[in-house]
Amino acid sequence: MRGxxxxxxxxxxxVVEYEPDTELRDTEQVPLTEAAGEYADGIEAFFRREVEPYAPDAWIDETKTKIGxxxxxxxxxxxxxxxxxxxxxxxDIRALEAETDNLIAEIAGED
Known part of the structure; x- marks a missing residue:
């Protein structure tokens, strides 16, 4: 019962269904090598191991899950x-410094 x-x-x-807060939305990249019989089980295992300990109220929106x-x-x-x-x-720096020194001399009217 996610969400x-x-x-x-x-x-x-x-039973209340919460609207997701788009400010808190996040994505995860699950390795294709995630050890599980079915890939969906691998996503679930990854989620329980890597996400749930830090965000216990998080859930997976399976309609947005992309496998690729x-x-x-x-x-x-x-x-x-x-x-x-x-x-x-x-x-380059010395050439620019020399160029600016000449410009300052011209502006100040020095010969």
Whole structure:
């Protein structure tokens, strides 16, 4: 009974279904290798082990459960550009400093 709880209303025990708070909504990525006979059982085991101890009122909305695999294109296909050396960076900084010194001299009217 995910999202449903017993509550006493007007002296009678009733089952109440809570509306989820979208501010508290979260997702989990369950490894496909989760050990279980059925994958749904693996999701349940993962939930009980990794989520419930920290959020006892949490539940799984099975209508939004997606089973698939995510490929990290950044991890597999990204080719980082080489970094500039410290000497190149220092040379750029010195060139900018020299340029600004000349500009200040021009503004101040110094020859």
């Amino acid at each position: 449903r709880y017993e509550a006493v209303i007007d002296g009678r025990v009733r 695999y995510e490929i990290s294109f950044t991890r597999h296909f990204y080719k980082p550009t080489t970094m500039r050396t410290l000497a190149e960076i220092q040379a």
